[in-house]
Structures are given as structure tokens and as C-alpha cells.
Amino acid sequence: MHSIVPRKTNIVRRGRDYDVFDMMDNFFNDRFFERSYPQKMSTDIKQTDNEYVIEAELPGYDKKDIKVELKNNYLTISAGKEEEKEEEKNGYIRRERRTGQVCRSFYVEGISQDEINAKYENGILSVTLPKKQKEEEVLNTIEIH
Numbered sequence: 001m002h003s004i005v006p007r008k009t010n011i012v013r014r015g016r017d018y019d020v021f022d023m024m025d026n027f028f029n030d031r032f033f034e035r036s037y038p039q040k041m042s043t044d045i046k047q048t049d050n051e052y053v054i055e056a057e058l059p060g061y062d063k064k065d066i067k068v069e070l071k072n073n074y075l076t077i078s079a080g081k082e083e084e085k086e087e088e089k090n091g092y093i094r095r096e097r098r099t100g101q102v103c104r105s106f107y108v109e110g111i112s113q114d115e116i117n118a119k120y121e122n123g124i125l126s127v128t129l130p131k132k133q134k135e136e137e138v139l140n141t142i143e144i145h
Contacts, residue, residue: 041102052129054106059123066125068118077125078103
């Protein structure tokens, strides 16, 4: 009789139906191998009459790890982090290194570049992009002689 071992939602059967590749897929799809840093940057964009506000979630990053650039009408938000931890206990030495980086770009047009403001608080980066004020058209009346 075959023994049945549950693995997540899959069932691996030992015996004739046993497949080594299924077992390896189950092993490497385990949550243990997931990174601890976020893989993406969740972002909210809000528009008012006078400005756009971009709020990006960047938990675990310091202000010095975050970079905001505006070039050729593209606003790019990027954050990178390298962490090294060394621990020595009972003759065992353990060193861990982790790196993580996220980046998003947004096409922005019709904004006042000199008045852009960014604030980072409680893991949320808030970038305010004031809209350019529409210039009133000057009506030139030309006299006919």
C-alpha cells in the first residue's frame, strides 16, 4: 500500500506514482525561499484640481535608501537596500546578507518642476507634483485701417 504525505495543497504519492521532479517543485515553492523584502512597490495616484499626489509603499527602507528623479517627463522612484548581519554564538559563526531593490517610473506632463515636494513618513513616500497653471490666452485685437 502507498503512503500519502500532504504537501501544501498537493499530495505526493510514494511508490509507482512517485515523481522526483514533483517533490523538487514542492520543495522550492515552499514559503521558506521567499524574500523578506517587498518584490513590488504598491502605489496610489491621486489627482486634484491643482496637483497630482503619488503615494508609494516602501516599508523597511530608510530615507537615505530612496531616490526620486525627474528626467524627460518621467518620474522615477527607486529604493535599494543592502543588509549584512554577523552573529557569533557558541563557536558558530553565521553571516547573512540580503539585498533588495524596487523601482517604478511614471510619465508626468504639465507639472511645475520647481515646486515638486517629497516626504517619507512611516514607510510611505508621498510625492506632490503641482500642475502648471494654464496661461490665459492674450487676445490681440488688430485694427484695420
